[in-house]
Amino acid sequence: MKLFAQITSVTLILMLLLLCGCGGSSSQGPGIVKYNFQTGISELTLKFLPNAPPEKIYPFSGFKMIMDLENQAGYPIKNGKIRVVGLDEKYFLLDQTEQDFEALEGRSMINPLGGRARLEFSGQAFQLFSSSEQYVGNYFLQASYDSNLDFVDTICLNSNMYEVYDSGCKTMPKKNYAGQGAPLAVASLDQITYPANAGGEVEFRLSVRNKGTGKAEKVTLIKAQLGGEDLACEVAGNQNKPAEKKMILTFEDKQQEGTIICRARLKEGSSYSTTLYLGFTYSYRWEQKYRLTLVK
Amino acid sequence: MGIGSILGRGAAGAAGKTAASAGTGAAGKSIASSVAKNIAPALGKAASGAGASAAGGAAKGVVWGAGAAVGEGVVNLLKQESFVLFIVGLLHFFWLRNLGNTIHLYSSIALLIFATYVFLAYMAEKGSVANKLGGWIVLLFFLIWYLYNGATLDGLIYFGIIFGAILLVVTIATKGRGFQSALAALFPILFFFMDLGVLSLVFKEVDWQLAKIFSDLILYMPWWSLLALFCFPTEDKSKLSSFMGPVRILAVVYIVIILGGSLIPSVGHDTLIPSAGSLMTAQQQVQEKFQGENPFISNMICIFEGRSDISECVKERQQTAEDTSYCKSVEKLDENTPQFEQCLKDRQEYRQKQQVQVVGSSDPTIKQPTRAELITDKFFPREVNIYPEDNYQVQYPIQVKIINPREQIFMVEVNCNFTKQGSSKPESFSGIVTGGDKLSFPGAGENQFAAGYVTQSRTLYCNYPDNQILNGSYKITFIANLSNVNTVSRLSRVFIGFKDATWRNNWITNNKILDTHFSNRNYASVSPEDFVRLNFAFGHSSDYPIIEANRSIVLNSMIENIGPGEITAVHDYAIKLSGFNIQESPSATSNMNCLEGRDVPMPKGARKDIYLPGCLISSLPLDLTNPEMYIYREFEAEVNYDYLIKKEESIRVSRLS
Numbered sequence: 004m005k006l007f008a009q010i011t012s013v014t015l016i017l018m019l020l021l022l023c024g025c026g027g028s029s030s031q032g033p034g035i036v037k038y039n040f041q042t043g044i045s046e047l048t049l050k051f052l053p054n055a056p057p058e059k060i061y062p063f064s065g066f067k068m069i070m071d072l073e074n075q076a077g078y079p080i081k082n083g084k085i086r087v088v089g090l091d092e093k094y095f096l097l098d099q100t101e102q103d104f105e106a107l108e109g110r111s112m113i114n115p116l117g118g119r120a121r122l123e124f125s126g127q128a129f130q131l132f133s134s135s136e137q138y139v140g141n142y143f144l145q146a147s148y149d150s151n152l153d154f155v156d157t158i159c160l161n162s163n164m165y166e167v168y169d170s171g172c173k174t175m176p177k178k179n180y181a182g183q184g185a186p187l188a189v190a191s192l193d194q195i196t197y198p199a200n201a202g203g204e205v206e207f208r209l210s211v212r213n214k215g216t217g218k219a220e221k222v223t224l225i226k227a228q229l230g231g232e233d234l235a236c237e238v239a240g241n242q243n244k245p246a247e248k249k250m251i252l253t254f255e256d257k258q259q260e261g262t263i264i265c266r267a268r269l270k271e272g273s274s275y276s277t278t279l280y281l282g283f284t285y286s287y288r289w290e291q292k293y294r295l296t297l298v299k
Numbered sequence: 300m301g302i303g304s305i306l307g308r309g310a311a312g313a314a315g316k317t318a319a320s321a322g323t324g325a326a327g328k329s330i331a332s333s334v335a336k337n338i339a340p341a342l343g344k345a346a347s348g349a350g351a352s353a354a355g356g357a358a359k360g361v362v363w364g365a366g367a368a369v370g371e372g373v374v375n376l377l378k379q380e381s382f383v384l385f386i387v388g389l390l391h392f393f394w395l396r397n398l399g400n401t402i403h404l405y406s407s408i409a410l411l412i413f414a415t416y417v418f419l420a421y422m423a424e425k426g427s428v429a430n431k432l433g434g435w436i437v438l439l440f441f442l443i444w445y446l447y448n449g450a451t452l453d454g455l456i457y458f459g460i461i462f463g464a465i466l467l468v469v470t471i472a473t474k475g476r477g478f479q480s481a482l483a484a485l486f487p488i489l490f491f492f493m494d495l496g497v498l499s500l501v502f503k504e505v506d507w508q509l510a511k512i513f514s515d516l517i518l519y520m521p522w523w524s525l526l527a528l529f530c531f532p533t534e535d536k537s538k539l540s541s542f543m544g545p546v547r548i549l550a551v552v553y554i555v556i557i558l559g560g561s562l563i564p565s566v567g568h569d570t571l572i573p574s575a576g577s578l579m580t581a582q583q584q585v586q587e588k589f590q591g592e593n594p595f596i597s598n599m600i601c602i603f604e605g606r607s608d609i610s611e612c613v614k615e616r617q618q619t620a621e622d623t624s625y626c627k628s629v630e631k632l633d634e635n636t637p638q639f640e641q642c643l644k645d646r647q648e649y650r651q652k653q654q655v656q657v658v659g660s661s662d663p664t665i666k667q668p669t670r671a672e673l674i675t676d677k678f679f680p681r682e683v684n685i686y687p688e689d690n691y692q693v694q695y696p697i698q699v700k701i702i703n704p705r706e707q708i709f710m711v712e713v714n715c716n717f718t719k720q721g722s723s724k725p726e727s728f729s730g731i732v733t734g735g736d737k738l739s740f741p742g743a744g745e746n747q748f749a750a751g752y753v754t755q756s757r758t759l760y761c762n763y764p765d766n767q768i769l770n771g772s773y774k775i776t777f778i779a780n781l782s783n784v785n786t787v788s789r790l791s792r793v794f795i796g797f798k799d800a801t802w803r804n805n806w807i808t809n810n811k812i813l814d815t816h817f818s819n820r821n822y823a824s825v826s827p828e829d830f831v832r833l834n835f836a837f838g839h840s841s842d843y844p845i846i847e848a849n850r851s852i853v854l855n856s857m858i859e860n861i862g863p864g865e866i867t868a869v870h871d872y873a874i875k876l877s878g879f880n881i882q883e884s885p886s887a888t889s890n891m892n893c894l895e896g897r898d899v900p901m902p903k904g905a906r907k908d909i910y911l912p913g914c915l916i917s918s919l920p921l922d923l924t925n926p927e928m929y930i931y932r933e934f935e936a937e938v939n940y941d942y943l944i945k946k947e948e949s950i951r952v953s954r955l956s
Contacts, residue, residue, distance in 0.1 A: 091933050257804070
């Protein structure tokens with residue numbers, strides 16, 4: 004019984020080491036510890052503090068707009084900026100209409116709540132028009148930032164698809180994903196395998212989609228690896244573009260989706276599982292309509 | 300008889316005539332007779348008669364026969380009172396009533412008597428009236444009470460009792476049959492009022508915005524001829540129906556064309572009926588406002604000219620007629636003079652300016668506009684009996700109620716005017732107003748006071764001058780002139796500068812800006828519902844609020860009268876577009892006036908709106924030229940003016956011995 008316990012302990016330690024070892028380098032590749040925070044759809048959230056701004060503002064009074072920013076995504080945010088757009092300065096004059104905010108860490112084991120920041124805009128209200136009873140100033144709060152996204156999954160490759168007695172893994176022609184912990188997500192993966200007698204190649208078609216509440220603007224594929232080796236990828240439709248633009252996916256306002264196509268040669272032999280990794284950076288913009296009310 | 304049967308008869312008659320003309324000899328006679336007998340009853344007799352009399356030529360006979368029948372028909376028509384009324388009604392409409400009020404009135408009285416005769420005869424023929432005496436009693440009562448007594452309340456009671464008693468006796472004597480005719484006689488009396496212009500007065504009294512369709516009905520309806528149409532015989536006994544039918548059709552066509560002309564889009568503009576002291580004056584005033592060409596004549600001329608666009612042709616003719624009338628009657632210019640030609644040109648320009656619609660709307664955030672009202676209360680002495688021993692002057696109090704939420708300081712001057720009623724020649728004189736702020740407000744007269752509070756009510760007295768002795772019925776017109784009233788309008792615009800397609804898709808194509816700042820899609824200027832508002836708009840078009848860089852920008856404005864009175868002066872106006880540059884134009888003076896002006900000339904006539912000069916904006920202020928995102932900004936415009944409101948009251952003063 005004592006021997007059984009010793010063998011079990013050693014086995015568990017070895018398995019843990021093995022699993023950690025398969026994770027690859029920590030800086031760019033996915034880590035198992037980090038992975039848990041990189042699932043689903045989450046993004047930067049912005050909330051006004053109660054009474055900042057106040058529900059009603061009186062003529063010739065000062066007011067503050069204070070907002071809390073929380074990075075709920077599993078990735079850091081940088082180059083962040085908040086803008087107030089559309090207020091008529093005849094009624095509400097802000098000291099500044101835009102502010103940069105510091106880089107916000109993404110959620111992780113060591114910072115499970117994500118990075119936070121507080122911004123404050125100070126303003127001055129002026130008088131109502133003539134004998135108006137109130138004035139409603141509609142405006143947009145716009146947040147813009149840069150962030151990144153990692154996609155990683157274990158896939159099965161098999162160059163000998165018609166081998167009946169292959170006891171390895173089973174290839175999945177299509178897989179869907181709920182998200183990778185960011186507003187931008189790889190939503191699905193199509194795997195098309197050309198067997199050895201037809202060239203022995205695999206093609207991955209990854210659908211990249213904005214599932215957040217804002218708009219993704221420029222999505223760039225910065226790294227693609229299959230089993231730790233670089234993978235040749237390009238954005239669908241960018242075949243004729245210069246090399247530096249082949250990796251850039253420009254999202255239009257109403258077309259918040261694109262496809263990345265990657266190809267790799269298959270090794271001969273039995274089926275095997277390996278890791279597919281794609282790393283993206285993207286610019287993101289979020290807008291929300293608010294109002295200030297000036298009353299008598 | 301329906302229109303269809305009349306038309307059918309006409310067609311059949313024509314067919315009969317054609318068939319008869321085609322026939323020769325016996326065969327022709329036979330065919331002509333057969334067709335005329337079976338198909339064309341209206342002309343059948345003529346056709347068969349002609350066929351019988353002409354041994355060798357049925358066709359010739361038919362023509363002669365038809366001619367004879369027409370001659371006989373015309374003679375019969377002239378024997379028919381309703382047809383005579385129809386013709387005389389047309390003469391009255393087209394000629395007599397245009398010869399002045401007196402002739403119009405006498406002609407109408409004569410026609411009333413004749414029409415009563417015709418109508419009672421028609422009702423008797425129909426079996427609806429058995430005894431006409433009651434009708435004549437009612438007519439006599441009406442003529443005495445309305446024309447001799449002047450339609451007073453006392454007269455109604457006095458003559459009403461006398462004639463009522465006579466009518467009662469007649470009713471009893473005729474076992475109730477005389478009363479039917481008494482009621483029937485009211486019908487021609489109704490037409491008498493219509494002819495004099497009662498509708499004009501009604502519209503004026505209820506202060507209605509008169510639609511053109513109704514104004515045309517008032518102005519272009521020969522009422523007596525219309526009554527005659529009712530009285531045309533419907534039975535074929537008189538052999539007249541084949542002639543009466545086309546006349547009826549013509550009358551229906553006339554009414555349709557009148558209404559059709561009225562329904563042509565944009566022909567003229569609805570006009571407020573002006574005040575009038577009597578029915579004919581009211582009608583005359585309505586006519587002054589609608590000096591267009593009779594739509595019937597316009598339609599006919601356009602058809603004969605072979606114009607394919609009849610509606611456009613009618614519209615052009617109407618406008619030309621209105622312009623000509625305006626230049627003659629309002630500007631008092633002689634035709635065929637250079638001034639007259641210039642006047643016509645100015646009117647055309649005015650129309651074109653009117654087409655540049657700069658609309659404005661009420662500011663929903665301002666619940667209380669500046670208002671003024673003239674009120675007569677229970678202390679107003681509408682009927683006063685004065686005995687010789689009474690040694691005082693009757694004063695007529697008028698309350699001026701002012702709502703002034705912005706606490707503007709402006710001067711109110713009140714005047715009054717007495718007009719004698721019931722006389723053919725209206726006699727008018729000014730009253731003397733007292734009770735103002737002469738003592739407390741420097742420089743003010745007895746009839747003036749200053750407004751400066753949020754709500755203010757002042758009662759002043761209107762006195763008749765010492766050299767006038769009131770006796771009888773009068774109309775008092777109270778006039779309050781508000782000097783230097785100020786109204787501010789505001790307009791919102793969005794400036795985007797130069798933006799790429801992606802930005803435009805996000806913010807403009809998606810309507811994000813419009814949904815946020817113009818959710819009700821009102822791009823017009825707004826202002827409180829004061830007496831007047833200055834509507835202004837600028838942009839790449841007047842009715843679109845998003846302005847880009849490097850595109851031409853137009854600015855248009857107008858002063859709109861939205862109150863119940865008249866604008867008597869516009870002292871100055873200013874559209875506050877600080878930092879905007881105006882593009883110079885050949886007429887530099889009017890060009891610069893597009894932003895501000897003083898002592899605006901008041902348009903003559905009953906026009907409500909004053910169009911201000913427009914211009915092109917050549918450049919925007921620096922901060923609006925190319926913002927990083929967009930800039931939403933509000934602009935103001937201000938107008939300072941005098942405004943006049945009126946109130947009329949009827950009074951009666953009886954001097955008793």
